[in-house]
Amino acid sequence: MISQFGEKRRIPVAFADVPPLLIDAVLDTEDARFFQHHGIDPIGITRAAIILITTGKKSQGASTITQQVARGFFLSREKTYIRKIKEIFLAIKIEKALTKEQILELYLNRSFLGNRAYGVGAAAQVYYGKRLEELNLPEIAMIAGLPQAPSAANPIRNPSRALNRRNWVLSRMLKKKNITQAQYSAAIQAPVSAKYHGAEINLYAPYISEMARDYLVDKLGEEEAYTGGYNVYTSIDSKLQRDAQHALRNNVYAYDQRHGYRGATAILWTDTPLETSHLLTRLKQTQAFQGLVPAAVMSIEAQSASLLTSAGETIQLDWQGLKWARKFISNKQQGRAPKTAEQILTVGEQVWLRHNGDFWQLSQIPVVSSAIVSLDPHNGAIKALVGGFSFHTSQYNRVTQAKRQLGSNIKPFIYTAAIEKGYTLATLINNAPINNADTRQGTAWRPKNSPDRYTGPTRLRVGLAQSINVMSVRTMRYAGLDKAIDTLVKFGFTRDEIPRNESIALGSNSVTPLQVVTAFSTFANGGYKVEPYFIELIEDSYGTVIEKSSPILACPPHAKPLPISDDPFAAMAEEFKQAEQVTDADSCGGPDSRYAERIISEQTAFLVTEALKSVIWGGGNWSKGTGWNGTAWRASRVVKRHDIAGKTGTTNESRDTWFSGFNPKLATTVWVGFDDHSKELGRTTWDANGAKDQISAAEAGAKTAGPGWNEFMKNALTGTPEIPTTPPQGIISVRIDLATGKLTRKTDYTSSFEYFISGTEPKEFTTETNESNDIFIEDSADELFQ
Incomplete structure (x- = not known):
């Protein structure tokens, strides 16, 4: 249970699960001859009639439990003879249609018992914070006495009257010999212990709860959603949700603390x-x-x-x-x-x-904002979602509602467009200042690196891993502006919200964290575009399923049935063909499953993922002076797994910071910034009282959003086996010279194996030795519009 909305609180219970002592208390109080009559009680009617004739007052209604069920479902509570006649005929019809146990189960679950509690299950929770089977005798008697006057005899509003009513119920139970004298004597001495208990929430997840409430209201209308007694099951994993809440909170506190008191x-x-x-x-x-x-x-x-x-x-x-x-x-x-x-x-x-x-x-109360969302990249199920630091102070869901500039988180998609056109991870791109400015914004836009350092021709893998701005712009120029925009749209970004100029190479477009994590899931699942969802199942008050999720699956469908053929060799050939296309290892779903659209090839997804692993693990040989770090090197020290990949992101003046990453089973995006977009996240100086590994200098994706991602993924993946890298068909590995990207026969630190789509590997051998520079770069503020 993560939340409860509505005018009525219900916890339906089966008749077999109702404690026998509670059944005795209800029958002794409301309808002692319930199991003997056929819907109406002649003895009770006669007694009520005599009282009416002698006193002229309707002091006893003589309604059986069956009549009360009829009234509760079909009639009003007005005291008229016409209503009474209708009630009798309906009661007789109900007795013919249902068993006594079914009628009593309806009564126990339907009766209003005060404080928005309908049914004995809800009353046990509202008044005592217990399940039915945990109630003691005085508590049972208190609940059994409520149907007659749930407001007037309410133990919270009118404890003295409720006490008298409870003790009368106990006297009836004693008279009917359903309790002993000793039990009675002890029970009437018990004080009134009832107090209001809210819904028994097992996991406080207000942002996803509000999304579920909105969904049901949109689907059914406000009145039906609040009064229909629906159960909504979400895709949220309770452990991952707690991990996400703790990670976001700790990360926000850490930012706030390093900026001072x-x-x-x-x-x-x-x-x-x-x-x-x-x-x-x-x-x-x-x-x-x-x-x-x-x-x-x-x-x-x-x-x-x-x-x-x-x-x-x-x-x-x-x-x-x-x-x-x-x-x-x-x-x-x-x-x-x-x-x-x-x-x-x-x-x-x-x-x-x-x-x-x-x-x-x-x-102190942090003033910075943050969001985290994590989903299963193979079907889009949202496993954890936190829309802000505190729902108490702001109900604004930044995961789904906040559109913020993406910064360098966009670069994997720009490089995807270039790889589809012919670039490889070994392609050299000139890491040099850009002099021919883009004037489509009305001003001359000349991007520069952050830090402002240039190393000349640099391999694509290094350029993405170190988030080198000018290389991203040159990569987009190679792919072409139209191709770059089409690729972004293919990943789920909105075309109308993508600026038609080169600034998109550094993430000038605004997106929501949910859009971002969905796009990154494509790399994690091998090239498919999934649809995020959070509703697994909706049941009505009777347990009937009215909606069930049918997610699109990121995998090839099962092989189609073999064609009927008299030629055994033709059938065998078709079988081999299908087995080559789809194996048990990479197929999923069933005959009624829906399958995701493949938007990039498995090979392209693999290559981009490999480059994104270098964002975390870097490369080169540190002992030879050629080692280099990616912008997210901290993740390697915290998460300590080699099946993770990710990308940092920072916008102009550090107004938005991002970290998006994944392993084959889980994709996660973290955003940190101020709700007021004019505010900068700023920078911090070294704190003499701080830890040795403290974060200082300019805030950026690696330092501001990254620690939240690191903590969450570390805890989320703990206990799960590390998934080894398995290149898909069509990927080959050849040894290249690290300086030129060409083939080499050397096997020392100047060379390394690199992955290529078969046919795109270099054909020439290097003729000279060039060592890589010793580069250590952090993702500080990427200046988009300088």
Whole structure:
């Protein structure tokens, strides 16, 4: 259960699962002769008639449980003779159509029992936070007494009247000998323990819950969606969802913390401390959320402080939880590292505390935003989705609603277009300044590298792995602007939102994280375009399936049945032909399955994936001075798997940062930025109190979004076997010279094996030795429009 919406709360239970003691309590109270009559109770009717004649009052309705079911399903509650006659005839018809057990099951699940609870299952949860089988005798009696007056005898609103009603039910059970005198005596002494319990949420996932609610409202209309009692099952994996929520939260806190402390949220006193009771009242006015707890600074030592939380707990905050809090000046500037607690806190301040899993630390509400989405690349099922840091503070779903500039995350698709036209991973592209500017934007646009360094002719694999801007622009020029745009559209990006100029080579178009992760899934699944989905199944209140997902599958369909032929050799030839096209290893689905469109060849998907692995693992020989890192080298140290690939992305002035990547089973995109697009993510200076491996300098995809991706994928893939690289048919490997990309007979550090689509491998051998440069590059802010 991730959420519950609607006017009525229901937890349907089968008759066999209702505790016998609860059945006894209901029958003893409402209809003691239920199993003897045929829908109406002559004895009860006679008794009610005598009372009416003698007193002139309708004090007893004489309605059986069957009559109450008839009224609840088909009639109103108005007290008229016509309604009563209809009720009797309907009850007789119901008795002929259903068994007694079925009628009682309807009654137990249909009755309104107060506080939006319909049925005994929902009442057990609402009033006691329990399942039916966990209720004790006083609780059972309380629920059994509710159908007559669910509002007036409500144990939350009117506990004294509810107590009298409960004890009357217990007396009826004693009279009918369904409980003993000892049980009765003990039960009537029990206090009223009912209190309101919300829906029993197993996993708090508000953004995906809201998507499911919107989906059902759009499908059925608001009234039917809220009152129909539907069960909606999503594609979310609870473990991966928790991993995603923790990774996003930790990454946002880390960004916020390295940019400095913005100060107290309030001043509670300056001279005279508040009384503890008054202080706690003030603190409780601030709601704790996302692990943040409001607290008051009570005293300060040299490098520690004592704080009182809103829960009345005293926390001793040590230096390890304080020393990070250098002063925030701007997103680009921080104060000096503090040396004492007095440089950070003042007695009487209200601040936020957070337990980071190891110790308590001073904290604050982050102002930066983020999103993470992960899906199965083989069918598009969304496995985890977090649309922001806190649904409590913002319901805006950045995964599906925020369109932000893509930055260098676009480069794999630009290189795909070039590979389809003839480039290889060994193709040399000139890493040199671009002098012939693109003027289609109205101004001369001359892209430059970040950092502003140029190495001359460089292999395509290195250019993508190190996110070299001018190489991406030259690659797009080779493919052609029309071909590049057509390729982006093929991957699912919207044509009308793609600028028709060369800036798209560096990601000037705006997209949602969901579009991005779907596009990257094509590389993970071998070239297919999947459709993301999050609804697996919808059932109505009776358990009938009204909708079931039918995802398109990223694989070849099963081989078609063999044609009937009298020629055994022809049939055998056809069988071999089909076996060559589709094997059990790469086929999936069944006769009713839908299959995804192949948008790039398996060979092209493999080559781009290999280059994206170099983004993480780099290349060359470090011992010989030719080693180089890709922009996402941190992922290799955190995730520590060789079946991962990915791409960093940063836009102008670090307004948007991305990391998108995958292994063969899971594709994930992380975005970090401000909701206000005019704000820059900025930069940080080295913190003297920070860790040795701290992040500093300009914010960028590798440093800002990357750590969130690294943490999520590390936890998500833990326990799953690493999937070895298996080149598809049509891919060959030859040894090339690393400097020229040509064939070589050398087997030393100046050469390496490279993958090629068969027929595109180099035909010439190198004639001279050129060593690769020692390059160590991070994906800092890619300047799109300089």
